[in-house]
């Protein structure tokens with residue numbers, strides 16, 4: 001794709017600002033908190049919560065995070081120029097993927113804990129959800145992303161190219177998404193060249209790994225809905241229902 005030096009700089013700034021303004025938690029705050037873990041008593045308290053209550057709490061928190069992801073998308077120049085159907089298709093497919101990528105910013109890879117309700121939680125804390133395989137694969141993904149030690153700029157671009165994936169089947173204007181994707185991917189490579197970090201492109205998690213975890217999330221949601229048929233409709237936020245139900 002042909003892009004001028006000026007357009008390239010403007011595009012890079014746009015992606016970086018879109019991330020900075022919508023990243024929800026500042027890195028420095030997450031770093032300060034990351035050795036605050038739950039005590040055994042607090043852990044047990046969470047583990048004894050009923051499944052439907054724990055699901056509702058988690059779904060509400062991650063839906064808040066997805067609101068920020070929707071904001072990120074809206075600030076990406078070119079995203080709101082896409083036809084409205086394609087914007088929805090890309091967010092339906094990409095929201096959970098971007099949540100997983102962003103979650104690695106709130107993950108402590110030294111003690112395998114993730115930020116949850118004010119402190120950092122171990123895998124076992126989520127026991128009552130009944131989806132240990134989902135959480136395990138999330139933690140593994142966070143571990144692999146933490147190992148790359150992505151900068152906020154790299155995180156911004158990785159989120160943008162993950163969202164603007166031109167290979168989704170239901171896209172009406174695939175060419176327009178592809179052009180935008182190629183420009184942002186070009187800008188990402190430009191940033192990586194300048195910072196001698198090209199190697200990370202080979203080490204970023206494959207698309208398939210992200211979509212497998214998203215598939216697992218949908219499967220666990222369906223199992224939950226069979227066990228508690230009304231909870232999802234009555235207690236889950238509208239955005240979560242639009243995207244995943």
Ligand SMILES: COc1ccc2c(n1)CCN(C(C)=O)[C@H]2C(=O)Nc1ccc(OCc2ccccc2OC)cc1
Nearest residue numbers: 055058059061062065099102103106114115116117118
């Ligand atoms: C973008 O990055 C982050 C990182 C951390 C947090 C947030 N955003 C939002 C604010 N937040 C709060 C307030 O706790 C944190 C959070 O939600 N943590 C958390 C929630 C659920 C978890 O696993 C269960 C689960 C995961 C995926 C899908 C369904 C699930 O269960 C049904 C694990 C951790």
